[in-house]
Amino acid sequence: MKRIHVKANGRDFEHEVEPRTLLVHYLRETLNLTGTMVGCNTSNCGACTILLDGESVKSCTMFAVQADGREITTVQGLAENGNWHPMQTAFHEQHGLQCGYCTPGMIMASISLLEENPDPSEEEIRDGLEGNYCRCTGYENIIKAVQQAAGQTS
Amino acid sequence: MTTTPTRTRPSASRTRGGIGESVGRPDGVPKVKGEFEYSSDLHVEGMLWGATLRSPHPHANIRSIYTSDAEAMAGVFAVLTHEDVPGRKVYGMEIPDQPVLAWEKVRYQGEAVALVAADHPETARLALGKIRVDYEVLEPVTDAETAMSEDAPKLHLSGNELRRVDVRHGDPEAAAEVVVEGEYEVGMQDQAFLGPESGLAIPDGEGGVDLYISTQWLHVDQDQVAESLDLPPEMVRLTLSGVGGAFGGREDLSMQIHACMLALHTSRPVKMVYGREESFHGHVHRHPAKMRYEHGATRDGKLTYVKANLIFDGGAYASSSNAVCLNAATFACGPYDVPNARIESHMLYTNNPPCGAMRGFGAVQVCFAHEAQMDKLAEKLGMDPVDLRLKNAIEPGMKFPFGQEVPYPAPVREILGRVREIPMPDEQEAMGRDLRELPGGVSNTTHGEGVRRGVGYAVGFKNIGFSAGFDDYSTARISLSIEDGEPVVRVYTAAAEVGQGLVMVQAQIARTELGVENVVVEAADTRTGSAGSTSASRQSYVTGAAVKEACEKVRERIFELVRDEFGESDELAIEDGNIISDGREIAPLMEILDDGEISEIVEFHHRATHPLDENGQGDAHFQFAFAAHRAVVEVDVELGLVRVVEIATTQDVGKVINPKALEGQIEGGIAQGLGLALMEEIRIQDGEIQNASFTDYLIPTILDMPPVKMEILELADPEAPYGLKGVGEPPTIASTPAIVAALRNATAMELGRIPVRPEHIIGIPKKPPDELPQPESSRYSGIGRLEDRRET
Secondary structure, eight states: EEEEEETTTTEEEEEOOTOOHHHHHHHIIOOOTSSSSOOSSSSSSOOTEEEEEEEEETSSSGGGGGGGOOOEEEEGGBBHHHHBHHHHHHHHHHTTOOOOOSSSHHHHHHHHHHOOOOOOOOOHHHHHHHTTSSSSSSSSHHHHHHHHOOOSSO | OOOOOOOOOOOOOOOOTTTSSSSOOTHHHHHHTTOOOOOGGGOOOOOOOEEEESSSSSSSSEEEEEEEHHSSSTEEEEOOGGOOOOOOOOEEEESSSSSSOOOSSSEEEOOOOEEEESSSSSHHHHHEEEOOOEEEEEEOOOOOOOOHHSSSOOSSTOEEEEEEEEEEEETTTTOOSSEEEEEEEOOOOOOOSOOOOEEEEEEEEOEEEEEEEESSOHHHHHHHHHHHHHHGGGGGGEEOBBOOOOOTTTSSOOOOOHHHHHHHHHHHHHHOOOOOOHHHHSSSSSOOOOEEEEEOOOOOOOOEEEEEEEEEEEOOOOTTTTHHHHHHHHHHTTTTTEEEEEEEEEOOOEEEHHHHOTTTHHHHHHHHHHHHHHHHHHHHTOOOOOHHHHHHHHTSSSBBBSOBBBBBBOOOOHHHHHHHHHHHHHHHHOOOOOOOGGGGGOOSOSTTEEEEEEEEEEEEEOOOOOOOOOOOOEEEEEEEETTTTEEEEEEEEEOSSSSHHHHHHHHHHHHHHHSSSSEEEOOBBTSOOOOSSSSOOOOOHHHHHHHHHHHHHHHHHHHHHHHHHHHSSSEEETTTEEEEETTTTEEEEEHHHHTEEEEEEEEOOOOOOOOTTSSSSSSSSSOOOEEEEEEEEEEEETTTEEEEEEEEEEEOOSSOOOHHHHHHHHHHHHHHHHHHHHTTOOOEETTTTOOTTTTSSSOTTTSSSSEEHHHHHHOOTSSSSSGGGOOHHHHHHHHHHHOOOOOOOHHHOOEEEOOOOOOHHHSOOSSOGGGGGOGGGGGSSOOOOGGGGGGO
């Protein structure tokens, strides 16, 4: 067992974890942050995407111990004082979701994308989200959601 | 989206959030906040974890099962086998032929053999490894045609033929001036919903159990679970938990009975969650098919006859194979006027994974074949492929080859004509493009020299709802009351929201009918009567109609109160929570209702359907939905790589309930059609799945999916609520053949099998190379760069 300290969604945590514990399982089972989903177990689908020190990562590709001393944001930490992040509003308004299973990861990846490129073209949005699967929407309404969050449409 | 409003009845109310508006989904709120509770998120104190031991062999006799070592492990609370199934040892939606836990024999790789409940998922997994099963391995039957032969081993007592449907129409000896033949094959597609199977069973301490589960049909699960637990249905209560997609893959049972057995055996809550690999083994897939077709026509392009021999691989157990076999037989000719037809639809048992429902079931497979045949015929006749289809398009008042009269609306001609008129995307020079925009993206190792463009069309149709005599219905209870000084409508159904947006549609209908904006769609559970299955694109129609009629009854009771109180005789309406008479507000609902609650329950049954007779004739279906697609593709003919440039589609939906949600249904359906055309197949060798992961089973990413241009027709079905039609499946049906038609157009290859793989494209062309279309650099207008392609 190894002791780790993380800051997750603004709160400090300290836990003993088995070194082989994946970060996504630590988030879901130890911190009860079940908004971060597991879709494939093989790092393909991106449903588990979170921000680690502000950059998007698939939390099933990391061990919890690798997050020691770092800052984590999950979809459940986006709203501030009850106000949604503009990306959450955009996904809701543009119907950028159906079953919603990909949505937490898709929103986190989209936020990271706009962080790097605040005014992306449609192609750049596609390139930025290629690591996140959605089985329901055909992606078109997801692209519109990112465009709305980027202020490109109303 | 362009909408063509034609012949649609107006909606009744001006209350905000009613039908026709792009209102947000009520479940969209918790979903974007990460607070939506999927079944995999459920947790109760003291719960155990269940796990399933599955057969490694596709066909074997079970000599014995030793569980003692597993039972002796610390942390293991139960190890169960077929001996522990309290009631019926088999289950199945239509034919109960699948063992809850295998005994004597396993018939597919992945069949459930034993169960474990333990205090940690890892303990449960390790315990599975301690169960020893002594198998006598048998030769598997892995091909449906082999299964048909006399000397094939019989996989079930009833034989290997699971179902056969013949359609005989007109003159079987009809001769034609022009004949085309073709052989077509469809691989096994997976629903690949993103949230793997999961559920939580909680014993109630009195012998009953509560199951929280992701499913498509609570009541058919309840019946089957109760039967196998030997309990009355009321002691097995099901509640729908968050469902991470379905597409047919959750219509049949996965761990429902297993979790309940473990919970009742241990008297502890038991949670089961499949990983992705287990999910591939844990649900049914789309039926693979081999189809031989012969089309006869006159020289001027009128169809004379269609002959088809369809062979479906049902896998080891029946699931919904019956319905697939029937659908395929009835849609085998396509939406065309076919005077003579002879269709044989065969469904076989094999030792492959069981197949069942998937979006467009039965219609998807035959549409790939009949549309390829139409293109082949057009080529032979020297006709434009769309003109040939227009010439043969079926129309209301004609008869389908299965004897049913074509109801209005059946706008085959209109959707084909319109999809052809949608502006084509600009052609772009391939040479010098950003690599990511070449077919195959960054895996393209050329400079685009071999890129050719192709265009293809297809049209398809399918029945909405359950057919052939099935009593298909839905139950809805509507309650209207005053809460905190505001009128509130509550909608109670057992209808499964699986992502399609039914909760939103129910709320929109209630707002429209009751003129109250605050509508709460309550969680679906078995306390309300059955809503039927969330499949066959049926819920907006059937549960929609139940909700609508229950609202109408509630509204009528309010109007009675108003008439009693105010003596109004004019026509009344409710808008924004106020009673309206002759255009003026006469009272708020609050005043009429006081502290009372008005509640009504409706069981809506759609028009009766009938089984086919021995010649495959009958009024089997109650609604048909149609969609046409045009695909534009670029193919790198040297590498076999494909980029779909654009899909254009025209679909008749009867009435648009929610424009943005409709777009999502259509685009999502097209994505799955694209997947079947180009990449999605469960590869099976000797009965064993070779690619049970998202690393090896590919689904379309955002880079694979092109922009979609759509035009929506609203031709009201006079029998349906608001005139609407089911919209979920049609986008998946004809998008696949349109893409493959475009590939043929670009490559002149036959391409009779889907998914089309690179090696099919770079194989030996049927035409000599000098007849292949050559890319002409003069056709291209310039070097395309990333910024040039941005959509405006």
